[in-house]
Amino acid sequence: MDAQVEIQLIAAVVAIACAIPGVFLVLRKMALISDAISHSILPGIVIGFFITEDLNSPLLILLAALMGVITVVLVEAIQKTGLVKEDTAIGLVFPALFSIGVILIAKNANDVHLDVDAVLLGELAFAPFDRLIVSGTDIGPKSLWVMGTILLITIGMLFAFFKELKVSTFDAGLSAALGFSPVVLHYGLMTVSSVTVVGAFEAVGAVLVVALMIAPAATAYLLTSDLKKMLVLSVIFGVFSAIAGYWVAHFLDASIAGSMTTVLGLVFLMVYLFAPNKGLIAVMYRQKQQRTEVSLLTFLLHLNNHEEESERHVKHLNEHINWQKVRSKTVLDLAERNNLVHIDKNIVSLTIKGKEFTDLALEYIITNKDEKIEHMKDDFFLFRG
Amino acid sequence: MSDSKIAIRVDDLTVAYNFKPVLWDIDLEVPEGVLMAIVGPNGAGKSTLIKSILGIIDPIAGSVSIYGKPYDKQRKLVAYVPQKGSVDWDFPTTALDVVMMGTYGKLGWIKRPGAKQKKAALEALEKVGMLPFKSRQISQLSGGQQQRVFLARALVQNAAIYFMDEPFQGVDATTEIAIINILKELRKAGKTVVVVHHDLQTVPEYFDWVTFLNVKKIATGPVKDIFNDDNLTKTYGINYKVAVNQ
Numbered sequence: 001m002d003a004q005v006e007i008q009l010i011a012a013v014v015a016i017a018c019a020i021p022g023v024f025l026v027l028r029k030m031a032l033i034s035d036a037i038s039h040s041i042l043p044g045i046v047i048g049f050f051i052t053e054d055l056n057s058p059l060l061i062l063l064a065a066l067m068g069v070i071t072v073v074l075v076e077a078i079q080k081t082g083l084v085k086e087d088t089a090i091g092l093v094f095p096a097l098f099s100i101g102v103i104l105i106a107k108n109a110n111d112v113h114l115d116v117d118a119v120l121l122g123e124l125a126f127a128p129f130d131r132l133i134v135s136g137t138d139i140g141p142k143s144l145w146v147m148g149t150i151l152l153i154t155i156g157m158l159f160a161f162f163k164e165l166k167v168s169t170f171d172a173g174l175s176a177a178l179g180f181s182p183v184v185l186h187y188g189l190m191t192v193s194s195v196t197v198v199g200a201f202e203a204v205g206a207v208l209v210v211a212l213m214i215a216p217a218a219t220a221y222l223l224t225s226d227l228k229k230m231l232v233l234s235v236i237f238g239v240f241s242a243i244a245g246y247w248v249a250h251f252l253d254a255s256i257a258g259s260m261t262t263v264l265g266l267v268f269l270m271v272y273l274f275a276p277n278k279g280l281i282a283v284m285y286r287q288k289q290q291r292t293e294v295s296l297l298t299f300l301l302h303l304n305n306h307e308e309e310s311e312r313h314v315k316h317l318n319e320h321i322n323w324q325k326v327r328s329k330t331v332l333d334l335a336e337r338n339n340l341v342h343i344d345k346n347i348v349s350l351t352i353k354g355k356e357f358t359d360l361a362l363e364y365i366i367t368n369k370d371e372k373i374e375h376m377k378d379d380f381f382l383f384r385g
Numbered sequence: 386m387s388d389s390k391i392a393i394r395v396d397d398l399t400v401a402y403n404f405k406p407v408l409w410d411i412d413l414e415v416p417e418g419v420l421m422a423i424v425g426p427n428g429a430g431k432s433t434l435i436k437s438i439l440g441i442i443d444p445i446a447g448s449v450s451i452y453g454k455p456y457d458k459q460r461k462l463v464a465y466v467p468q469k470g471s472v473d474w475d476f477p478t479t480a481l482d483v484v485m486m487g488t489y490g491k492l493g494w495i496k497r498p499g500a501k502q503k504k505a506a507l508e509a510l511e512k513v514g515m516l517p518f519k520s521r522q523i524s525q526l527s528g529g530q531q532q533r534v535f536l537a538r539a540l541v542q543n544a545a546i547y548f549m550d551e552p553f554q555g556v557d558a559t560t561e562i563a564i565i566n567i568l569k570e571l572r573k574a575g576k577t578v579v580v581v582h583h584d585l586q587t588v589p590e591y592f593d594w595v596t597f598l599n600v601k602k603i604a605t606g607p608v609k610d611i612f613n614d615d616n617l618t619k620t621y622g623i624n625y626k627v628a629v630n631q
Contacts, residue, residue, distance in 0.1 A: 027476060082403060160495050167486045170476045173467040174538075176441040178490035179460050225477045225522035 003128040008246050010127050010144050011260065014200045015212055015238030017151040020158055021193040022213035023234050026221060027169050028189075031214045032087065036075065036094035037068040037190075038197045038206045042101025044068075045198065050108065061146070061198045068194025069187060071097060122205030124246075124256040143203055150199040154192055158231075165189065166227055204257040212238060215264040222275040237267055295331045300340060300358045303350050314346045390417040390452070392546055392577040393438065398447035400430070400437050407433050409601045411447070415579065417545075420572040421594035422582040422608075426621055429599040431581040432468065435548045439465055451546065461491055464544035466535045468551050474524045480534045481519040484509055487541035502541075509537040514563060529560030536564055546577045553584065565591050588612055 025034050044067035048060035071093055078089040132142040139145075158165075164185055168175035172182040193213070200209045220233035245260030252259065273280050303312060310316065314332070332348070335341045340354035350358065395413040399406060408430040415421055423431045436442040438449050440456050451459035464487070487509070488502040510516045513533040518526060526534065532552055539547055547568075553561050568578050572593075582588065588595060589608055597603035597611075597620040604616045 027473075029473075163489055163492075163497060164494065166478075167489055170478065170483070171467060171472045171486070173436070173441055173471055174465060174486065177439045177460070177463070177465040179457075180489070180494070221477065225479070225524075227477050230477050 004250075006128045006141050006144065007124055007256065008243055010141065010147060010203055011124060011242035011246055011256065012239045013144065013147045013151055014203050015216070015242040015260075016235050017147055017154055017196050018200055018209060018212035019216040019234040019238035020154050020231065021189060021196055022217040023220070023227075023231050024165055024169055024189055025193065026214060026217040027227075031210075031218075032090050033072065033075070033190075034193060034197070034213045035210045036071050036090045037194050038201065038209050040071040040094040040097035040101075041065070041067045041194060041198055041201070042098050042206065043104060044101075045201075046101050046104040050104075061150075061195060064198035065191055065194040067097065068197065069190055072187070072190045122201060122203050122208070122257055124203045127203055143199075147199050147203070150195055154196065157188070157192060161185070161188070204260065208257045208261045211261040211264050215261075215268050216241070219264075219268045219271045222271050222278045237264070241267055292330055292334060296334055296340075297358075297361055299331050299335065300350065300354060301362070303341065303348060304355070304358045304362075309347050312348045314343065314348060391415070392417040392452060393579070394450045394453075395434075395438065396448050396450075398434075398437060398444050398449065400433055400442060400444045406600065408437070408444075411598075411602050413596065413602060413605055415577060415594070415596075415605075417577050418572060418575050419594035420568055420578045420580070420592050421596060422580050422588050422592040423596045423598055424582055424585060424588065424620070425598035425603075429620075431598055432550050434598065435465075435550055435579065435581060439463065439548060462545040464539040464542035464547045466539045466547070466549040466552055469528070469532055469535060469554060471550075474526075474531060476523065478523060479520050480515060480523060480526065480530075481506055481510065483523060483534050484537045484541055487538040490542060505541050505543075506537070509541040510534075512540060513537045513567065527557075529556040532556045532560060533563065536567060540567070544576070547571060547579070549578070549580045551581050551583060553582070585617070 022034070025031055041064035044064035045060050048057060048063040052059050054060075074093045075086065075089045078084060078092060079086050084092070127143045128141045130142045131138050132140060132145050164175070164180045167178070168180055168182045168185040175182050175185070197206075197209050197213075200212065204212060216234040216237040217230070219237050220230045223233055224230050241263040242260050245263040246256055248254070248263060249256040249259035271279065274282075276282055306312060332341075332343075335354070336343065338353075339351055340357055341348050342351055343349075391414050393413070393415040395411050398408055398411040398413075400408040407428075411434065413434075423434060425431050433442060437444050438451075438456065449456055451462060456463070481503075484506040485498050485502060488498050488505060492498060492502070507516065507519065510519055513536050515530060515533050515537060518530060518534075523531065523534065532554075536549075536552065539549070549568075552564055556564070568580070568591075571578050580592070582592070589612060592608055594606070595608050595612055596605040597616050599620050603620045604611050
């Protein structure tokens with residue numbers, strides 16, 4: 001395999017391995033915890049490196065994962081005192097652990113291949129140089145084997161415990177009552193996340209690994225209301241950004257990890273703007289529609305309340321309901337298009353359909369019963385809550 | 386009383402948050418087949434009592450038994466409806482999927498729900514009148530509909546004892562009637578139902594058993610015998626009438 005293909009393959013595997021736990025972190029509103037873990041694993045990696053002198057040793061991963069879990073334990077312990085909130089606790093714990101790692105490197109590892117830059121940003125381009133050699137045969141880059149193993153374990157856990165993860169993420173109380181200990185699941189997820197971060201940090205660094213965990217999940221969240229689809233979409237976004245990021249870096253001659261994260265950010269921005277339901281533009285459009293429909297309802301109620309023709313003259317609507325001209329025309333058109341009113345010699349009257357609609361709407365406003373207006377929800381945004 | 390079975394027994398239960406007792410030396414016996422309200426002012430420990438019976442909160446002293454055995458051994462006999470506000474309704478899932486979660490307990494770890502569980506979930510949705518909404522994302526449901534989905538999730542557990550934490554919180558009148566009718570049906574079928582309840586006015590109409598709680602247990606027994614001014618004053622203080630009229 002040539003180095004280019006190998007780098008893309010590693011990037012894709014890292015992206016998938018990060019995206020899966022990322023979905024659950026985002027849904028549990030624990031995105032910040034991944035940031036904390038990605039920094040506080042440093043002392044674990046440094047100590048492991050001093051013992052083994054090998055950046056790919058499994059001991060490094062174990063010690064670092066342990067540090068990740070310790071981070072979570074410390075954050076929760078500080079939080080439990082009730083003196084500070086969770087975000088403060090996170091802000092206290094991870095810089096402390098990270099700085100211990102930084103000092104350890106500065107004091108002891110100045111002349112070896114482990115520096116703060118590499119820890120923060122990683123370097124995917126060098127990954128293919130470090131080969132895994134089994135009885136004299138080169139079987140590929142070491143980091144591909146490490147990340148591949150982590151990915152397989154992650155996928156295995158996901159398939160085995162999907163239902164448990166789902167119920168404990170959605171409703172920890174029910175999960176506990178049913179016998180699926182939320183504490184066990186929480187620490188299981190934290191362990192998998194820690195191991196993934198450790199495996200990924202060499203490729204993309206401690207800062208950018210957070211983006212790989214959180215951005216794909218956050219993007220997918222805007223597009224679907226199904227957990228399984230959210231997982232699949234996260235994986236697709238992660239892999240797409242990894243490959244696209246590689247080629248951006250290739251043509252710009254820039255950092256691969258930096259380009260990957262930039263692509264992730266752009267993908268998120270696009271989805272944030274254009275997602276069909278939760279996107280910014282869709283939300284703004286919906287709000288505009290809702291404003292128009294509230295006006296429509298006000299207009300219909302006005303017609304319902306007034307028999308006299310002077311109150312129902314097209315020209316007088318502006319004054320009586322106190323709208324701007326443009327608004328009145330939009331509303332009048334909307335009402336006519338839906339056959340709710342008819343206009344005869346500039347006098348507006350409710351049609352039978354319009355009368356029924358107004359009565360239903362009135363009843364809904366008074367009783368707030370949802371069942372009666374189910375069929376209206378398809379035509380109008382207003383009642384969709 | 387002595388000849389009927391005891392569904393839930395609580396002995397000397399004490400629960401504390403940060404060394405401050407929230408429940409203090411609670412003794413409680415709930416006979417099988419009653420529809421019981423737990424009433425008390427805010428902070429009286431009503432939800433905490435349910436949660437410690439269900440092992441969600443660890444007590445610092447005391448014990449709980451369900452039909453004579455610890456809760457751990459009797460999970461499958463018990464269904465639980467948490468407060469609606471305790472979960473994130475923006476979670477990416479549908480009404481049907483939430484009801485399916487009720488079947489997870491009997492499945493145990495790793496095993497996945499199949500056609501049988503889906504059928505049971507659909508029946509439960511039908512019972513609470515939510516079948517037409519089965520595929521709807523849960524954030525698109527009204528408060529009352531969300532509460533009914535929660536009730537369906539408990540029904541699908543097909544338990545002997547049902548615990549519900551404020552099922553009438555923030556629901557419309559139709560849903561309230563629908564829920565209480567289902568609870569009464571459960572009682573008719575011999576099930577035991579325990580409800581954390583806020584609205585004192587409806588206690589005599591909805592329930593046949595009541596427990597007054599304010600950190601300590603004030604009284605427990607049949608509504609017709611103990612739901613009186615004396616116990617209300619002991620539980621809510623001198624101004625309990627304000628609480629009734631809220």
